[in-house]
Amino acid sequence: MNLDNKVLTFTMKMPKLEQIAKYNINGKIMVLPVYGSGDSKITLSGAKIIHTIKFKEEIKNKKVYFKIISYRVEFTVENAHFQFENLFNGDKQLAENILKVLNENGRVLFEDASEGIDKSYAEVYKNIATRFFQNVPVDDIFLP
Template structure:
């Protein structure tokens, strides 16, 4: 915590982070033409996250609370496993081979997907921090020593 400059820096190591969502794709991933829509699962293993939050103090009633004004996330993955359901209109053989190819080339795929994954993780961390900051006054989080 850098209270003078209103910054919070957090380093986290997450053993496993599973992201599930829906996807729609019609284009290329790496060099592979790919088309489909359905469920998506991303399993991030041994993710090192560096979170930087900027904040300002805002008055709520008679107390000051922190309010996030900006966030930045850098991360490094130990491994990425991806599964895209219903590729190529449900063609199982083509879908299985595509998922296999993506997982064999996970490092390159992680570079392509990295900014999108970082944006999602950053938004989640910012939302959690904002919820905490909204409920707990600044002086309760960082009491002044007497």
């Protein structure tokens, strides 16, 4: 953390992180054609997220607040496990085979997609941090 340079940096470590969502895919993963839509669960093991927040100070009601200029994350994992329901429109044999390949290469696949993943997570965290910093003055965050 370097408040003089208006930068906050911190690391979050999570032994296990699950992301549950709806998916819709029609494309290629590792040159393999993949399609389907439905429920998904991605389980990340050994997740580490380094957050870097650049900010400026704003005065409101005679108190100093942080205003975020940029928010960046760098996401790494030890492993990733993928589960997609209704992959290949319900063809279980095809789905099992592709999921086996995906899960055997989970960390590599995650790394290949890391730029988009980092940007997506940064946007989520930025929204949360913005609401926090808009409402909590700096003096209430960093006590003397």
